Amino acid sequence: MIWKAIASAALALAAPAIAQDKPAAAKVSLTRLDCGTVRVNRLNAFSDTEAYPGQSRDLTVGCYLIRHGDQLMLWDLGLPSALKGADFSSDGDMSASVTRTLVEQLAELDLKPEDIDIVGISHFHFDHIAQLPDFPTAKLFIGKSDWDLLTQSPPPAFVDPTPFAHWISGGGQVEPVARDKDVFGDGSVVMFDMPGHTPGHHTLLVRLAGMGTVLLTGDQAHFQENYDSEGVPTFNTNRADTLASFGRFKALAKNLKATVIIQHEPRDVGKLPAFPKAAE
Template sequence: MSFPPLLGFSSASLGAQVRRLAVSFSLLAGVFALAPSAQAAEPVSSVRLYALDCGRVHFNDGGIFSDTGEYDGKPLDLAAPCFVIRHPKGTLLWDTGLGDALAKNKDGVDNNGIHLAVPVTLASQLERIGLAPADINVVGFSHFHFDHTGNAALFTGATWLINKAELDFALSEPTPFGVSTEAIAGYKNVKVQNVEGDYDVFGDGSVRLLKAPGHTPGHAVLMLRLAKSGVVILSGDLAHTHANYDQRRVPAFNFNRADSLASLDRVHAIAKRLKARVVIQHDPKDFAALPHFPAYLQ
């Protein structure tokens, strides 16, 4: 998700706020990263998917989320989740949310018609399942907008899966709207696995990044093969609502409209062939339909 100037406030205004949040959180990151988990997580014999609440966003006017006008003048609520995927070979965190620093503002933060809130920290949720940030082996980002990278600084001991086109986009000048370079600054000091196309995270086909550009140049979705639940696809920002996914709607602020439609077509085809459950990450109903944390899909 990003917030372009057409929302009625300057990119400098929100950019400064995002930078302040990123800097304040980075001061806390080392403390949380070194803190041991209260109780070590049990080993797993098959893939588990946990859905964590890593923030919520309310728009007074959701018009930017379709360039064909369906949301014009209408309020829109979005979830900003994170996902923990436990595999016998390691633990992956998919997207890192708005950032735990926001949790200090119990009532959230308002900015010209947008309300951001983090009711519970990612670090505390990890602890509930016996994990500390240091226990995360791999971090994958659907893309580098700040609502997906807010807690990245917690995980400098993990391998980051990074698409070069996405990183080049995030580091371009001027900084693209919606990107916090401070939030992703850790890429310079972590182990990086370059991901240019589809990528098999654990080498057995059970957890795969699928290239799906359009929202941003290096955007990806995550496909899981679960023993009991079958194939599950986590959408990133392929679509922000299930209606957008079903109707192939494109937000006005996507990087490339043609690529967005092509990626929607690709994921639709894969989901149909594999009878996959597609979870639209930002759709509150899709998020609520997942097992309530700390329960999980397997």
């Protein structure tokens, strides 16, 4: 009886991650939003094995609108709006610029910030969270280990809790996600716990009726070569966790026959329809 109870509990915990054959209860679509560009002057920072000496590269910053029936979710909140029109610089490790803000792009879809029900964050780095304050009525989903750092007093020097102030103060709803999270309860949108880049880093699965399964990397990888080699940036918080998460991510991609979208990879932008069209 004890082993039966343990097995039942284990299956219950695993349920959000294994609902691949369960049809979505609502129509789901996925739209890519342009959240800016990062010009990396020292690409070697993205390898703790010195794989890219002397190289530089432009990386895209992708944010994503998910429609689930009449509910709306944003995945990742991009670079600061203050960088709109900013010039790139060859000084320092990197610089960034934004062409259009999230609010401006949503307006083109006849949406207002208060129409967004959920904001999901892959992790707390500045290029994934900066426009979060523009959506104060949305419920925040974020990895619990990241949330613990953001709410620590004082927070670590490498963490900026400022964009989260509204939720930290109790002004907005927040759900710290400890493991995987089936966001809508039907297996169509699932946050996967993949620590390493940060302690609470998550990736996102979206099941579409036409396109099939899509996996958004968060920052599990930053560009194709980094993904292929399972490279670990120097600024990741845990190397072993990063490699374990790579193993899980790639196994999911293979087993689910998923389209992998590396959120910072310019070559992956074309895997989804160009804005304002959505993948369905």
